[in-house]
């Protein structure tokens with residue numbers, strides 16, 4: 339209970355800005371952002387997809403960056419070689435359900451089945467020795483009591499995001515770059531969400547190199563999710579001590 343609460347609390351100032359998910363935050367009190375300064379972590383949702391995932395893996399490899407891929411189980415089963423490539427490249431494999439349903443409308447049994455189905459799909463592709471994914475992101479960022487309970491029961495950590503690359507107001511790589519960089523500057527870093535599957539992600543693939551190069555130029559650290567969360571915990575501790 340404590341892990342997801344801390345994370346939700348930390349991300350709340352951003353989640354509030356997401357009009358698509360008003361129910362997700364109704365019961366949580368606003369708090370001060372404790373995102374570690376000048377640090378970004380990269381996350382990708384909805385893949386793998388042969389149209390976009392290989393291009394994203396290439397751009398990450400060229401820049402020696404590690405990201406977290408929140409994989410939809412059914413896509414993993416359709417494209418097992420891409421999942422293996424993600425894992426071989428050193429990225430973190432995370433759970434994004436089996437079929438990407440509207441999880442927030444489902445009963446507890448159905449929610450748990452979706453999470454376990456996502457794990458089972460990844461295990462069937464990567465083998466039984468592959469550790470069950472610890473990180474989970476609910477589709478569309480929607481959260482319900484059943485989702486939170488399942489996440490806790492399965493000993494997973496729920497991860498949302500601070501800035502999303504895709505936005506209906508930006509239609510060129512330059513516009514996407516400017517909007518994302520502005521938001522990251524305003525928030526001094528955060529969890530960046532981009533998508534590598536389901537819809538046409540051509541604009542994302544064209545925009546990401548610009549964004550990554552801007553962040554490097556501006557002195558941001560781009561770190562794996564595990565490291566980002568560790569930094570965040572230390573920031574929370576320092577804040578609570580008044581440091």
Ligand SMILES: [Zn+2]
Nearest residue numbers: 383384477478
């Ligand atoms: Zn998704």
